[in-house]
Amino acid sequence: MKTVVCIKQVLQLGDEVEFTADGLDVDPDYLDPALNEWDSFATEEALQLRERLGGEVVLVTCGSKQSEAALRRCLAMGADRAIRIEGVDRDPFSVARALADVVSAENSDLVLCGVQSSDAVQAATGTALAELLDLPRAAVITKLDYSGAGTAVVDRELEGGLIDRVEVDTPAVLTIQTGINQPRYANLRAIKQAEQVEIDVRSAAGGGTPAYRVRKMFVPDRGEGAEMLNGSPAEIAARIASIVKERLA
Amino acid sequence: MSVLVVAEHLRGQIRDVTRELITAGREVGPVTVAVIGQDPGSLVDAVNIDGVTEIVTVTIGAGEFENDAYQAAVEALIADRKPRLTLLGFTVNSMGYGPAAAVKLGLGFASDVHGIALEGDAVIATRSFYGSKVSAELEFPGVNGVMLLLRPTVWSPAEGVGNSSVTALDVAAVPSRARHLELIEATAASDVDITQADFLLSIGRGIGDKENVEMFKELAEKMGATLSVSRPLVDAGWMPSSRQVGQSGKTVKPTVYLAFGISGAVQHLAGMKTSGTIIAVNTDPEAAIFNVAQYGAKADLFDVAEELEKLY
Numbered sequence: 088m089k090t091v092v093c094i095k096q097v098l099q100l101g102d103e104v105e106f107t108a109d110g111l112d113v114d115p116d117y118l119d120p121a122l123n124e125w126d127s128f129a130t131e132e133a134l135q136l137r138e139r140l141g142g143e144v145v146l147v148t149c150g151s152k153q154s155e156a157a158l159r160r161c162l163a164m165g166a167d168r169a170i171r172i173e174g175v176d177r178d179p180f181s182v183a184r185a186l187a188d189v190v191s192a193e194n195s196d197l198v199l200c201g202v203q204s205s206d207a208v209q210a211a212t213g214t215a216l217a218e219l220l221d222l223p224r225a226a227v228i229t230k231l232d233y234s235g236a237g238t239a240v241v242d243r244e245l246e247g248g249l250i251d252r253v254e255v256d257t258p259a260v261l262t263i264q265t266g267i268n269q270p271r272y273a274n275l276r277a278i279k280q281a282e283q284v285e286i287d288v289r290s291a292a293g294g295g296t297p298a299y300r301v302r303k304m305f306v307p308d309r310g311e312g313a314e315m316l317n318g319s320p321a322e323i324a325a326r327i328a329s330i331v332k333e334r335l336a
Numbered sequence: 337m338s339v340l341v342v343a344e345h346l347r348g349q350i351r352d353v354t355r356e357l358i359t360a361g362r363e364v365g366p367v368t369v370a371v372i373g374q375d376p377g378s379l380v381d382a383v384n385i386d387g388v389t390e391i392v393t394v395t396i397g398a399g400e401f402e403n404d405a406y407q408a409a410v411e412a413l414i415a416d417r418k419p420r421l422t423l424l425g426f427t428v429n430s431m432g433y434g435p436a437a438a439v440k441l442g443l444g445f446a447s448d449v450h451g452i453a454l455e456g457d458a459v460i461a462t463r464s465f466y467g468s469k470v471s472a473e474l475e476f477p478g479v480n481g482v483m484l485l486l487r488p489t490v491w492s493p494a495e496g497v498g499n500s501s502v503t504a505l506d507v508a509a510v511p512s513r514a515r516h517l518e519l520i521e522a523t524a525a526s527d528v529d530i531t532q533a534d535f536l537l538s539i540g541r542g543i544g545d546k547e548n549v550e551m552f553k554e555l556a557e558k559m560g561a562t563l564s565v566s567r568p569l570v571d572a573g574w575m576p577s578s579r580q581v582g583q584s585g586k587t588v589k590p591t592v593y594l595a596f597g598i599s600g601a602v603q604h605l606a607g608m609k610t611s612g613t614i615i616a617v618n619t620d621p622e623a624a625i626f627n628v629a630q631y632g633a634k635a636d637l638f639d640v641a642e643e644l645e646k647l648y
């Protein structure tokens with residue numbers, strides 16, 4: 088049983104923003120890296136499959152040297168090895184093309200992605216990757232039932248929480264939704280050990296038309312925006328209580 | 337500019353997002369609506385809306401959505417009708433086949449799009465990045481067409497009866513590698529119906545710890561509010577899914593929605609943005625929840641909760 092998990096290091100914007108000189112992205116100084124939440128659930132699912140069925144969990148990310156921190160987080164959770172593909176990290180088609188060769192060469196039973204990356208909210212990379220690998224796929228999975236061969240039975244979570252139970256041929260690409268499991272915490276020793284693991288760095292094949300090109304990034308006009316309640320917590324609470332009282336009257 | 341809208345339906349009903357796509361599409365050009373299903377003819381009337389010039393039906397074997405059948409149908413439709421723009425909802429179904437069809441056909445592609453503009457013959461899409469704190473304009477150079485997955489509830493649902501033609505397109509059946517088995521209702525033991533509440537006190541990941549849920553239960557009771565939550569609290573098993581507000585939870589519209597420690601992710605906003613009065617407390621003054629709130633406070637939720645407690 089081999090599972091490949093695609094991992095993204097996401098970038099989080101705080102309460103201040105400046106743009107790069109070309110105006111096409113946020114200045115990296117204003118961004119904090121983190122492991123994409125969905126990918127920790129995908130990693131946990133792969134680890135549970137390995138615990139049940141044996142085998143290997145292989146991590147793959149596409150990104151800069153800095154994104155190795157996300158791989159190490161998942162190595163500390165217990166993944167066996169990690170590959171980083173030097174290259175772009177956002178456009179879902181360029182990322183999927185970069186991932187495809189490496190993932191294909193692993194010949195895994197399953198490929199797990201997150202439903203979406205929290206900084207881009209595209210929900211596209213996994214499904215595009217499945218197409219490039221010519222693999223069956225299912226998106227937004229909250230339950231995975233797989234015995235290591237043949238078909239897997241998965242729950243797709245639709246709007247409103249309705250479940251669509253689907254039988255999917257394997258190998259397959261699944262995009263994993265939060266809540267499918269409880270991702271484990273890595274202990275300090277595992278985190279230290281993960282720092283020492285050699286990460287296999289590859290270069291991207293490249294080529295192909297990107298899904299899109301950003302031509303301008305900007306802070307959206309908030310319109311009216313919210314009226315901000317200022318003052319001490321006591322003053323804020325008093326205002327909230329009076330607004331609530333007035334509205335419910 | 338020719339536009340193809342792919343209708344979405346579930347259990348024999350056209351879903352609301354389809355009429356929103358028609359609204360977005362008819363602002364751009366003549367709209368063709370594709371209805372793909374086992375009995376697409378039964379759904380034609382529901383999409384015969386003002387601005388739709390043509391309805392194309394594609395009959396497939398599966399009783400409900402299956403991604404291989406949808407992908408084959410949409411690819412055939414695009415090859416046949418050559419739309420400059422194809423519109424799908426940013427929904428769970430579309431996530432399963434839209435990006436696959438677009439990458440295969442070499443289309444431009446973007447998801448969670450909330451604005452469309454035309455510049456001459458070029459499509460410009462607007463979407464958000466970084467927790468909805470910034471927006472970006474996207475262009476699609478060097479492609480033969482563009483597929484956009486549109487954010488639900490941004491465009492208003494199209495109305496007015498149309499007089500569209502109806503034609504059938506034959507698409508060769510493809511083997512389905514992910515087969516629909518059954519639909520299962522979310523059956524979390526529901527102690528309350530949050531959709532009926534007039535006043536929701538809603539808590540998010542900002543509350544930090546499971547231990548803190550109890551104090552908000554008490555605060556809600558004191559204030560006469562019903563407690564609801566964002567998804568991470570359900571994922572963590574701290575609260576039942578019957579309390580979850582949002583796209584995969586409940587859509588609510590209380591008179592007052594008081595949010596503590598909720599960032600305002602799109603899928604959360606989808607379930608509560610039409611509430612009467614929204615009040616949000618968050619330590620991050622740039623949190624997206626403030627975009628939909630009428631009142632906001634940049635404050636620590638525990639400090640405010642403690643003071644509120646004293647007032648009730």
Ligand SMILES: Cc1cc2nc3c(=O)[nH]c(=O)nc-3n(C[C@H](O)[C@H](O)[C@H](O)COP(=O)(O)OP(=O)(O)OC[C@H]3O[C@@H](n4cnc5c(N)ncnc54)[C@H](O)[C@@H]3O)c2cc1C
Nearest residue numbers: 540541542566567582583584585597598599601603619637
């Ligand atoms: C297909 C799909 C469906 C989804 N459906 C839903 C859904 O139905 N409902 C839903 O909610 N989500 C849903 N999500 C998840 C959604 O994308 C977000 O991940 C989620 O809404 C985030 O929840 P949150 O705001 O509580 O957490 P976070 O985004 O982590 O925000 C926590 C907030 O708390 C603030 N905070 C932290 N500490 C304090 C403090 N002491 N005082 C005040 N503020 C503080 C922070 O500044 C931050 O803004 C869905 C996702 C997908 C992909």
Ligand SMILES: Nc1ncnc2c1ncn2[C@@H]1O[C@H](COP(=O)(O)O)[C@@H](O)[C@H]1O
Nearest residue numbers: 093149176200201203204209210211212
């Ligand atoms: N740069 C990347 N490297 C590896 N996997 C990625 C990358 N970007 C996205 N993914 C995978 O695709 C999923 C969805 O991301 P997105 O399509 O950007 O919303 C993520 O949860 C990852 O599993």
